[in-house]
Amino acid sequence: MLPTQIPDFFKNRRNNLMTKYPTSTFILPAAKEAVRNLDVIHSFRQESNFFYLCGLEEPDAFLVLAPSSQSSHKTILFVLPKDLEKEMWIGERYGVENAKKVFDADEVYPISEFDQKLPEFLKNSEQVFYRVGLNENLDRKIFAVLEKYQKNLGRSGKALLPILDPTLPIGEMRIFKNSEEISFMKRACEISTLAHKTAMKEIKPGMNEYEIEALLNYIFKKHGCQRLAYPSIVAGGKNAACLHYQMHNEPLKEGDLVLIDAAGEFNYYPSDITRTFPVGKHYSEKQSTMYDLVLKSQLAGIAMAKPKTKLADIHKHVCEILIDGFLSLGLLSGDPAEILKSGSYKKYYPHNTSHWLGMDVHDVGLYTLNGESRILEPGMTFTIEPGFYIQPNDTEALKLFPCQGIRIEDDILITQQGCEILSAEAPKTREDIEKLR
Ligand SMILES: [Mn+2]
Structure with missing residues (x-):
């Protein structure tokens, strides 16, 4: 059974992190399922930073924390969409609407919209926290989004947003x-x-x-x-x-x-x-x-x-x-x-x-x-x-x-x-x- 309520401390941690880094966008990927052999996968454990800040135990998702003009920051989740056929085989998922309620996110989208939506969450940022080197495909995707975002700024004189490792700021909290x-x-x-x-x-x-x-x-x-x-x-x-x-x-x-x-x-x-x-x-x-x-x-x-x-x-x-x-x-x-x-x-x-x-x-x-x-x-x-x-x-x-x-x-x-x-x-x-x- 999927939990329908999660403790407040997840949100408190996001608030604490973003109070310290108010002009940063954090991009935190969930763990991917690891193949054991052929079509059998290892039992799933969420990536620790992702879990620490969010509590969602599903693979392939993204947690984005971004500066916001209305409040101090926004929590954005990209999750696997509901898919009853797949869920029959591998178990229940939250899907977009449930995830929004349970994880108290400001915005939730299906994973397929990640590339397209991400530039919106870079707007008030001076830097991006994203751990490079763990997933080449994802690195390429993120670099392409940052490159495109910078090009679209026009003649601003601004540099490509710097990418920093979130291991340090989150590690210092943990x-x-x-x-x-x-x-x-x-x-x-x-x-x-x-x-x-x-x-x-x-x-x-x-x-x-x-x-x-x-x-x-x-x-x-x-x-x-x-x-x-x-x-x-x-x-x-x-x-x-x-x-x-x-x-x-x-x-x-x-x-x-x-x-x-x-x-x-x-x-x-x-x-x-x-x-x-x-x-x-x-x-x-x-x-x-x-x-x-x-x-x-x-x-x-x-x-x-x-x-x-x-x-x-x-x-x-x-x-x-x-x-x-x-x-x-x-x-x-x-x-x-x-x-x-x-x-x-x-x-x-x-x-x-x-x-x-x-x-x-x-x-x-x-x-x-x-x-x-x-x-x-x-x-x-x-x-x-x-x-x-x-x-x-x-x-x-x-x-x-x-x-x-x-x-x-x-x-x-x-x-x-x-x-x-x-x-x-x-x-x-x-x-x-x-x-x-
Ligand atoms: Mn030991």
Whole structure:
């Protein structure tokens, strides 16, 4: 069933954006359906910026925000027209009239009128925000419209309207989450936590990685996540050394650890949680040593998460703790400061500690301002996810530590006072995890 009402926040976001860019026209294409094979398509997910500003979940549409002489701006939608024959096959669409009502647009047209209508919405504009390079056909269409618009101005002396990337202005809005967005992320975290806990209880030696994947994905959907936040990763033993392992076809072995990086998406907002725990009942002594090192670095990173800290400083501190550990365990040798500077620790910790968390999981928003890591502010959400990995060809290290991948990842919200760990309910001390085994 198609929703007949959508929350007010979509309109508020458009107002906020256009208040900041009153003389700009934004052209935002919806996602296109992606072919899976022959005439079968992947399940649809709307493009994040389009959804953020509008809420419509249909392919091929366009959202145009344009300066208007009557009010501050106009919202214009171009949508797929009603087509009962097609809808019989693929499901109901809003069509022009319904879309106008439900999405509170000032004007709605069928997609076929896009080229012809677009010049009207450039009239009071000094610049156009449109992301070039993603769709060559559409780029050509937009360039042609802009070219024609400029020619039709006659002898005005005006230049072709400049095209800017909307990633920055919309990214700077999306990086700060309001209470509604936070509530969606909290729900995604609750459901994802439940999935991780269930996996911790259910895993037994001999089960295959794909069984656990199926279990996680079932729980995400059963409890209301519309889809996964990203493809689940269930990596037993050596497979955990592959950061985005997807094969999922090996049995889980007694004595190995299993790394699970999996989460659901609720109302377009994700969670992103990783836990690493024994396939059997207990962490071995060597696994415990490595696990506790990663956990120590993660807790130290989280302790720094508060307003005015920088992600780069959190990463640096996490690296320092891991490097100290790698040195005392005989995996590295030399001067810690030199190891940090040269990056030789990346052999065992190749990725960053954090990424912004939002509609795109590895979310939009600038990481640096004026050349420096930006300071954290209330409303920002990100992950803290240190890890330790030994690649299969590193036989020397494998002699010391027969555990090939550990990652512990939580989702952090910066608050006025400090931070809130949105995924705090997912067990992560060895004691708490072993209790569930
Ligand atoms: Mn992550």
